[in-house]
Amino acid sequence: MRAWVAVAVTAAVASAAIATATVLLDGDTDPVGATAPDRIIAGPQGGRGQFVVECELSHIEADDPILHPGMAGHSHLHQFFGAVGVTASSRLSELLAAETTCDQKLDTASYWAPLLVTANGDVVSAARMVAYYRAGPGVDPERVVAPPAGLQVVAGRADATIDDPQPQTVVSWSCGDGAARQVHPPDCRDIGDLRLSVVFPDCWDGLNVVPLPIGRHVVYSTAGECPASHPVYITQVALAFDHPAVDPEGLALSSGSIFGGHADFWNAWDQQKLERETRQCINRNLACRLAGARAP
Amino acid sequence: MKRIAAVTCVAMVMAACGSDGGDDAASEATTAAPAPQSTAALEPAEEPATTDAPATTAAETTTTEAPDPAGDGVLSVPAEFDTIQAAVDAASYGDLVLIAPGVYNESVDVETDGITIRGESRNEVVLDGGMELDNGIRVLGASNVAVENLTGMNYTNNAVFWIGSTGYRASYINTYRTGDYGIYAFDSVDGVIEHSYTAGSKDAGVYIGQCYPCDAVVDNIISEHNGLGYSGTNSGGELYIVNSVFRNNRVGIVPNSGSYELCYPQRETTIIGNLVHDNNQADTPAIDVALLAMGNGILVAGGIGNVIERNLVFGHDRTGIGTVPYLEETPSDDLPTRDEWELDCATSRTLDITIPDGAILWDSYENAIRDNVVSDSGSGDLAVASVLTDTSTLGNCFTGNDAATTRPADLQTIGACGAAASGDWSVEALNVIAWLTEVESAPPSVDWQTAPLPDLVPQPDMPDAATAPTDPMTASMPAMDADAVGLPADPRS
Numbered sequence: 001m002r003a004w005v006a007v008a009v010t011a012a013v014a015s016a017a018i019a020t021a022t023v024l025l026d027g028d029t030d031p032v033g034a035t036a037p038d039r040i041i042a043g044p045q046g047g048r049g050q051f052v053v054e055c056e057l058s059h060i061e062a063d064d065p066i067l068h069p070g071m072a073g074h075s076h077l078h079q080f081f082g083a084v085g086v087t088a089s090s091r092l093s094e095l096l097a098a099e100t101t102c103d104q105k106l107d108t109a110s111y112w113a114p115l116l117v118t119a120n121g122d123v124v125s126a127a128r129m130v131a132y133y134r135a136g137p138g139v140d141p142e143r144v145v146a147p148p149a150g151l152q153v154v155a156g157r158a159d160a161t162i163d164d165p166q167p168q169t170v171v172s173w174s175c176g177d178g179a180a181r182q183v184h185p186p187d188c189r190d191i192g193d194l195r196l197s198v199v200f201p202d203c204w205d206g207l208n209v210v211p212l213p214i215g216r217h218v219v220y221s222t223a224g225e226c227p228a229s230h231p232v233y234i235t236q237v238a239l240a241f242d243h244p245a246v247d248p249e250g251l252a253l254s255s256g257s258i259f260g261g262h263a264d265f266w267n268a269w270d271q272q273k274l275e276r277e278t279r280q281c282i283n284r285n286l287a288c289r290l291a292g293a294r295a296p
Numbered sequence: 297m298k299r300i301a302a303v304t305c306v307a308m309v310m311a312a313c314g315s316d317g318g319d320d321a322a323s324e325a326t327t328a329a330p331a332p333q334s335t336a337a338l339e340p341a342e343e344p345a346t347t348d349a350p351a352t353t354a355a356e357t358t359t360t361e362a363p364d365p366a367g368d369g370v371l372s373v374p375a376e377f378d379t380i381q382a383a384v385d386a387a388s389y390g391d392l393v394l395i396a397p398g399v400y401n402e403s404v405d406v407e408t409d410g411i412t413i414r415g416e417s418r419n420e421v422v423l424d425g426g427m428e429l430d431n432g433i434r435v436l437g438a439s440n441v442a443v444e445n446l447t448g449m450n451y452t453n454n455a456v457f458w459i460g461s462t463g464y465r466a467s468y469i470n471t472y473r474t475g476d477y478g479i480y481a482f483d484s485v486d487g488v489i490e491h492s493y494t495a496g497s498k499d500a501g502v503y504i505g506q507c508y509p510c511d512a513v514v515d516n517i518i519s520e521h522n523g524l525g526y527s528g529t530n531s532g533g534e535l536y537i538v539n540s541v542f543r544n545n546r547v548g549i550v551p552n553s554g555s556y557e558l559c560y561p562q563r564e565t566t567i568i569g570n571l572v573h574d575n576n577q578a579d580t581p582a583i584d585v586a587l588l589a590m591g592n593g594i595l596v597a598g599g600i601g602n603v604i605e606r607n608l609v610f611g612h613d614r615t616g617i618g619t620v621p622y623l624e625e626t627p628s629d630d631l632p633t634r635d636e637w638e639l640d641c642a643t644s645r646t647l648d649i650t651i652p653d654g655a656i657l658w659d660s661y662e663n664a665i666r667d668n669v670v671s672d673s674g675s676g677d678l679a680v681a682s683v684l685t686d687t688s689t690l691g692n693c694f695t696g697n698d699a700a701t702t703r704p705a706d707l708q709t710i711g712a713c714g715a716a717a718s719g720d721w722s723v724e725a726l727n728v729i730a731w732l733t734e735v736e737s738a739p740p741s742v743d744w745q746t747a748p749l750p751d752l753v754p755q756p757d758m759p760d761a762a763t764a765p766t767d768p769m770t771a772s773m774p775a776m777d778a779d780a781v782g783l784p785a786d787p788r789s
Contacts (some may be wrong), residue, residue, distance in 0.1 A: 042651040044628045046557040105428040178626030179651040
């Protein structure tokens, strides 16, 4: 009985969280910060400050430590990258102590996204994920600081559909690392990987590291400026999930519509290293690393 | 239009797979005795740094925050500073950070202009990333920083790395096992990489990228058992690769163009007097380009106006010296126009991006291949290829080479330097498209952490490491007399 109540309460909170997340990232009428970037950062690397981490697939689980904490199996299927062994019940301290699938061994953050589901029901995971850390578009790189330790963010809307799409500046598809971005997955067979790109907000309220139960703790900058409500300029995290190219006809995501692309970021980097990279590469506007064109 | 047709063409090709594993040639003896630093003659050292090796007796107070405790311009590790990073942070322009033999598990960032970081012993001062740390020494925009006489190994990214620097020098460096590059200069100009040895890099042993004009010299290095011996994306202009050995890599020397980095196209690298052989090595780590281009000695992939002279090249499964197109499947910008070839890096990087709707093909134009000695190449000692373009129109020329086989046939007649192209360039043309299918059966990349290395013989030390003075101005390109660089000796004779 007691257990049942607990579950019910948690579920209610989780539902509220989903609703909140939807409100957060939907529409552009909020006076305290944008719900999408002005533009996509694309084109040749090397001209702006960045650091880059490449991570292999860790595991696949129907867990979501941000939206369904403590509730194993309550989410749609996610593919996890970065910290190894992350579950719905993981704690920050466990991530910090975990192994990582990233080539940057001090990056024990967790990154996750839904998987591709083909027309005949095959579930397709990405071979690698690339995390680009940069200043947001138009943001003075010298103002940018590292995301705070433990920051949890969801970007993109799982409930977006073809009739209720989300901005391409938040969620887009491309063949490999090419600059041509699309709302729907293109056919990349014989060209390269099928990449899902998800861009995270770059303005933080300076107070809250988790989206629950407070609500909106991060927003996107506009014209290079963060609003007064979210005055802390943090690195823009853009995640790219490189899947083997598949027939785009009838593609869906494990969360539902193919238009509902989204991803989650839980900052569990060695914070000192994350701050160092932000200072050395973003503040100094140096391209400390470039991502390779395709998954190995 | 051209690029769309190219993709179709590529997609339709079905060819047999024939890449052969590659033989493992024995390593030759080490490099010639170390010449004096090529930079030494450029500017006399005017500030004689102190000459004494650090006294170990200073070690009682190991962590010293005060800059240069001895006041002699020499900051000693570990005698005066526990870590290389602490000494580097305390150093100022003109100082020497002098490192005693030992293993240092460090990732050092350098932000100060004009310092020299030197090991007392090239083979016994070892920066070891333990397969965990990212870069051994990373110079972030600082000018005229020299790194000398030490070993960097087991880094997930690079052993020694300059980014955004004007003036750099790597001398008497060893790098073993790196996840990206051994020695790497990106978006940096006015530099020297010399008397160095690099093995087991996943991407390339040495990489100079995104600069034009680069004003840089790679002189007297050995690069082996890497994915690529040398990689140079979008780099060139007073860029010289001379007197060096590239052997037993997947591919030897590979300048290429690509819109994934800035400052395209690749232009005007001068490659003279190098020994390039047996670059068919199957048991190395490799990125996609190395898998695709395996078995080539000197391969210009979408490069323009490079000069390749007096190299000794032998033992390649594909070509000894080739100029081929580079297919960029997911480009970030469209091909530059011919008049944009003239633009320097500072200008070209400001141009607007035009995103193509398909793949693009970078052809190789106006490269001059003269007076090389090339032999034992599986598909041609000398070769020029394209996919759609009539290769006779590309302006690549071949003269005075000692070469038994060419693709197309009679290349030194129909494509002689200083004369208009003539004859039939379709006879025995190189089918470079087949490489795109052959790559499917290429020996896969071996993890860089575990790929076998050649026997690592001690490499010659920098002369007088303990006492040689420092001069920040030697971390810049020396005067270069390319005409004085001759054909290397044949290690087989």
